[in-house]
Amino acid sequence: MQVLDVDYMLGLVPILLRYLPLTLQMAAVGMALALVLACGLAVIRVLRIPGLNAATLLFISFFRGTPLLVQLFLFYYGLPQLLAFLTQINGITATIMGLTLHFSAYMAESIRAAIVGVDRSQTEAALSIGMTNGQLMLRIVLPQATRVAVPTLMNYFIDMIKATSLAFTLGVTELMGATQKEVAGSFLYFEAFITVAIFYWVIVELLAWFQRRLEIRLNEAYRR
Amino acid sequence: MIKVTGLVKRFGGTAVLDGIDLAIEQGEIIVVIGPSGTGKSTLLRCLNFLERPDAGRLTIGDLDVDVTRASRADILTARRRTAFVFQNYALFANKTALENIAEGLIVVNRWPKEKAHARAREILERIGLADKADAYPASLSGGQQQRVGIGRAMAAQAEVILFDEPTSSLDPEWVEEVLNLMKQLARERQTMLVVTHEMSFARDVADRVIFMEGGRIVEQGPPDQLFSSPQDPRTRDFLHKVLATQVTIDTPT
Ligand SMILES: Nc1ncnc2c1ncn2[C@@H]1O[C@H](COP(=O)(O)OP(=O)(O)OP(=O)(O)O)[C@@H](O)[C@H]1O
Numbered sequence: 001m002q003v004l005d006v007d008y009m010l011g012l013v014p015i016l017l018r019y020l021p022l023t024l025q026m027a028a029v030g031m032a033l034a035l036v037l038a039c040g041l042a043v044i045r046v047l048r049i050p051g052l053n054a055a056t057l058l059f060i061s062f063f064r065g066t067p068l069l070v071q072l073f074l075f076y077y078g079l080p081q082l083l084a085f086l087t088q089i090n091g092i093t094a095t096i097m098g099l100t101l102h103f104s105a106y107m108a109e110s111i112r113a114a115i116v117g118v119d120r121s122q123t124e125a126a127l128s129i130g131m132t133n134g135q136l137m138l139r140i141v142l143p144q145a146t147r148v149a150v151p152t153l154m155n156y157f158i159d160m161i162k163a164t165s166l167a168f169t170l171g172v173t174e175l176m177g178a179t180q181k182e183v184a185g186s187f188l189y190f191e192a193f194i195t196v197a198i199f200y201w202v203i204v205e206l207l208a209w210f211q212r213r214l215e216i217r218l219n220e221a222y223r224r
Numbered sequence: 225m226i227k228v229t230g231l232v233k234r235f236g237g238t239a240v241l242d243g244i245d246l247a248i249e250q251g252e253i254i255v256v257i258g259p260s261g262t263g264k265s266t267l268l269r270c271l272n273f274l275e276r277p278d279a280g281r282l283t284i285g286d287l288d289v290d291v292t293r294a295s296r297a298d299i300l301t302a303r304r305r306t307a308f309v310f311q312n313y314a315l316f317a318n319k320t321a322l323e324n325i326a327e328g329l330i331v332v333n334r335w336p337k338e339k340a341h342a343r344a345r346e347i348l349e350r351i352g353l354a355d356k357a358d359a360y361p362a363s364l365s366g367g368q369q370q371r372v373g374i375g376r377a378m379a380a381q382a383e384v385i386l387f388d389e390p391t392s393s394l395d396p397e398w399v400e401e402v403l404n405l406m407k408q409l410a411r412e413r414q415t416m417l418v419v420t421h422e423m424s425f426a427r428d429v430a431d432r433v434i435f436m437e438g439g440r441i442v443e444q445g446p447p448d449q450l451f452s453s454p455q456d457p458r459t460r461d462f463l464h465k466v467l468a469t470q471v472t473i474d475t476p477t
């Protein structure tokens with residue numbers, strides 16, 4: 001018996017490639033939605049908007065305090081029993097929902113920290129020339145907070161890409177689901193799973209490279 | 225003209241401003257001096273609503289409000305008619321020198337970007353930093369940053385520019401260039417209210433010097449009068465400490 005069935009692994013590559021787009025789409029959509037939601041939550045926290053602030057704290061506490069897998073099951077199996085109109089929820093939607101809510105809870109806290117970290121005197125300077133709070137946020141605070149938050153947010157994006165693999169537990173055939181199906185016929189567990197592992201690894205390394213370039217660009221204004 | 229009457233600001237229980245009355249004529253250059261912690265910064269910040277005063281009346285042009293009842297619109301109007309120069313420059317770190325100056329014109333006055341940038345270039349010329357238009361604050365010296373800070377205030381075309389110790393954070397080597405720019409503005413009769421410890425600036429440039437202590441205006445007058453024959457013992461005491469080595473003060477016997 002050979003140590004490693006390389007031919008099998010190479011044969012797996014084109015098959016897995018077909019499922020790569022779904023994995024990336026779930027992560028991209030989840031990330032986009034999570035970013036929007038996290039920004040909203042962070043602003044509520046920073047401005048301490050009465051009522052909403054407490055609700056936001058509860059939201060963050062719950063989604064950080066429970067496992068992502070449990071949350072996915074809750075959305076996929078649990079919610080349709082509770083809310084009739086969700087009977088049609090499919091695995092992909094449930095996964096995106098779970099990823100969005102789960103990661104937005106983490107991201108909200110790092111965005112909040114980045115916003116609070118922007119030098120207070122610049123806020124006063126912006127107000128002193130007659131900017132409104134909204135203009136101050138959009139033109140001065142958020143651009144600077146972005147620079148601080150980007151490295152952390154990119155790390156969450158990387159985590160999210162890896163977390164899409166949980167979608168297979170909801171019956172979604174993405175990278176991990178496809179691997180599962182393949183291995184069911186071949187029983188070459190090591191070959192199959194190391195191949196899919198390398199898939200994730202390459203994606204993450206590409207992203208890390210992009211992240212470094214992005215950070216260099218974002219830091220341009222701050223070089224002495 | 226700018227006028228405040230009965231301005232009061234409390235932090236906790238203590239009145240940091242304890243009934244300030246002050247009128248500033250157009251083109252007037254006023255220097256505020258006084259010991260640390262007497263409310264000089266707080267006075268400037270209240271005029272700009274960076275602090276919300278607890279009592280008083282504020283008049284700037286046709287704006288005339290009870291400060292405790294000022295609406296959001298009143299506050300924005302007051303801020304647009306007063307410009308602030310900060311001790312630590314407070315430049316927008318994500319914007320170039322040009323953009324720092326043009327920002328208010330674009331966002332607050334809603335000028336088209338080209339027009340705002342053209343005006344910002346004129347101002348950069350006047351503050352002697354035309355070649356630094358595209359430099360970010362982090363790459364500028366303290367003196368250059370503060371000149372941009374003043375340029376940003378100039379762009380606002382405010383009724384008055386409020387300076388809160390504009391040279392106090394600067395390395396000594398940069399103080400002169402900032403004071404020179406302020407003198408230039410004074411020659412152009414830009415209305416200014418300046419908190420500073422630079423007594424020579426007060427003596428050379430001010431129309432009126434105000435001595436504050438304990439949240440009140442203790443004494444005020446033209447600089448030669450206030451510096452050479454202060455009436456209140458507290459003024460005398462303060463000037464003695466600050467000026468002891470610089471000028472002789474005639475102490476009435
Ligand atoms: N945000 C604040 N909260 C509480 N106390 C404050 C606040 N700002 C200022 N104070 C207090 O008010 C008093 C006046 O402060 P202010 O900064 O106006 O003094 P100042 O005359 O500008 O002093 P300095 O010459 O040191 O700048 C001080 O005792 C200060 O501790």
Ligand SMILES: [Mg+2]
Nearest residue numbers: 264265266389
């Ligand atoms: Mg002060």
